[in-house]
Amino acid sequence: MSGNPFHIxxxxxxxxxxxxxKVIDFAEKLNFIVGNNGIGKTNLLDAIYYSxxxxxxxxxxxxxxxxxxxxxxxxETIFCLNNDNQLLEIKYLKQEKKEVFVNKAKIEKQAAFIGKFPCVIITPDDNQLILGVSELRRKFMDATLCQFSAEYMSSLIVYNKILTQRNALLKSFYENRTFDKNLLDVYNEKLISAGKLIFEYRKTFLAKFIPIFKSIYKQIFDGTEEISIIYDSDLLTKDFEQLIAESQEQDRSAQRTTKGTHLDDLIFELNNFPVKKIGSQGQQKTFLLSLKLAQYELLKSEKQMKPLLLLDDIFDKLDANRIAKIFQLINSDHFGQxxxxxxxxxxINALITDNQITNYKIINLGSI
Ligand SMILES: Nc1ncnc2c1ncn2[C@@H]1O[C@H](COP(=O)(O)OP(=O)(O)OP(=O)(O)O)[C@@H](O)[C@H]1O
Ligand SMILES: [Mg+2]
Structure with missing residues (x-):
């Protein structure tokens, strides 16, 4: 028993x-999920994330x-939180609304629930966070911020809803050759108030996140390169009110909202060049692991508990030194389950022996 206060x-x-x-029981600390390609290892982590x-x-x-x-x-997931078992149930039927229950009580507002059971996941597809479109980097910020602020999550839901409605309105103005400034202003006001809040949250988040990220990159992974993360947002240059007013004509002809936090991005640099252009695969992977572990640190300190850590096939392309380092880390008290x-x-068995790991369970999906 490790006495780990938060676990599944x-x-x-x-x-x-x-x-x-399938019913699967877990160890409180380390769980190794093994089995052949296609057996469902990633899907199991995804189900934990879903929970x-x-x-x-x-x-x-x-x-x-x-x-x-x-x-x-x-x-159906049994979470253990400070010696208290909580049963989470998620039920989904196509064409119907999904239902979430905690101890049989229905959760009506998603924002009130998210963050109760914090978790961080690292998967092979995450290299898209560095290589892919800006939407993925916004999602990364959102996945962190939603877990520690219900206010942020509510603002994000409102912002996205108003954005869709405003874009539909701009489209209908264009198609019907009409324009109603008063009606547009109703949407502008709501978009601006939610957008400003999102911007402030992201700015505050990054001010805390970036130094943690840098220290992990340098100290845990011995990275010697100069690394930086730069927040890119329309709102850094001007007030949202001003941006919306100035872009009105452009929005009307584009039939969509051309300025706002829905276009925010993060610029990742290595020695002052984009990581995606100049980083080797190993450097990119180190950058990514540092991003995710910094997300873990921040969540841990905000929630005052150790989030679950889900690691999908992360050893690929890492040298033996880095793998050993990760093993020591996850085996330490710094991390929970x-x-x-x-x-x-x-x-896995060899790594367990080499790193003298004792509190663990091997879940072989091929044999259960
Ligand atoms: N909705 C679904 N219904 C049924 N099968 C699905 C569904 N979605 C995905 N699968 C299948 O689940 C299988 C297991 O996928 P998963 O990615 O979890 O395997 P894995 O054990 O992680 O494999 P690998 O070692 O290659 O990463 C795949 O064959 C996939 O096609
Ligand atoms: Mg997989």
Whole structure:
């Protein structure tokens, strides 16, 4: 027993992706999930993520989540929080609203729930955070901020809703050759107030996040390169009111909102050049792991608890030194419950022996 105050005891999956029905019990500290390609290791981590944030990390729509042969899925997860067991149930039926229950009580507002069970996930696809479109970097900020602020999450929901409505309005003005300034102002006002709040939260978040990120990159991974993260937002140059007023004509002809926090980005640099252009694969991976571990640190300090850490196939492309370092880290008291996937049980067993790991469980999906 490690006495880990926050952990998952058990997960029960019904029709979650490739799972028909499966019950899995976890160890409080380290869980190694092994099995052949396609057996469902990543899907299991995704189901854990789903339990924490009530959405899939890997599937953008819930439509993709139920088993191909069925139209519903269910997740039942027993969380243990300070010796108190809490049963989380998520029920989804195609065409119906998803339902979330904690100890049988229905959760009506998502914002009130998110952050109760904090978690950080690292998957092979995450290199898109560096290589891909800006939406992914906004999602990274949002995934962190939503976990520690219900106010942020509510503002984000309002902002996205108003943005969709405002864009539809601009489109209808254009198509019908009409314009109603008063009506547009109603949307502007709501967009501006939610956008300003989002901007302030992101700015404050980055002021704390960037120094943590830099110290992890240098101290944990011995990175010697000059690294930086720069916040790129329209709102850094002018007030949102002014931006909206000045871009009115442009918005009307583009039929969408051309300025705002929905276009924010993060610029990642290595020795003053974009990481995606000049970083080697190993450097990019180190950059990424530092981003995620900094996310972990910040969540941990904001929530005053150790988030779950989900590591999907992270050892690929890392040298033996870095792998050993990660093992020492996750085995230390600094982290709470950790879930690690790998195809090879023999490699995992060797790493467990080499690093003198004692409090763990190997979950072989091929044999249970
Ligand atoms: N909605 C779904 N219904 C049924 N099967 C699905 C669904 N979504 C994904 N799958 C299947 O689940 C299987 C397991 O996928 P998963 O990514 O979890 O495997 P894995 O064990 O992580 O494999 P790898 O070692 O290659 O990473 C895949 O064959 C995938 O096609
Ligand atoms: Mg996988």
């Amino acid at each position: 005891q058990q997960i029960k999956l019904t029709n979650y992706k490739n799972y028909g029905f 924490c944030l009530t959405k899939s990390y890997l599937s953008s729509s819930d439509l993709m989540v139920p088993n191909f042969t069925d139209s519903f899925f269910r997740i 950790v879930f690690i996937t790998d195809t090879d049980e023999i490699t």
